Amino acid sequence: MLQFTSIFFVYVAENICIADIQNMNGQDFIFALQRLGFDNLNKVTGQSFSWMFDYESLQPFLDWFCTELESSNVLELDELEQ
Secondary structure, eight states: OHHHHHHHHHHHHHHHHHHHHHHOOHHHHHHHHHHTTOOOOTTOOGGGTGGGGGOGGGHHHHHHHHHHOOGGGOOOHHHHHO
């Protein structure tokens, strides 16, 4: 019974992740860019990036990019020179 329960929860968790990426759009991509510190995004709309979410092969990357990256993942110029 424990094995079945574990498999069920993995199945549910995978479907939740799929549902989340299916609800994402270009605005989520812009929010991620803002979190990373990109400036001057006020002239860009979410619709400019929504096309990327139509490609199933990009969905794992977009899910990771939009949910996992934050400003602590960005290197400063002096860190790059080291």
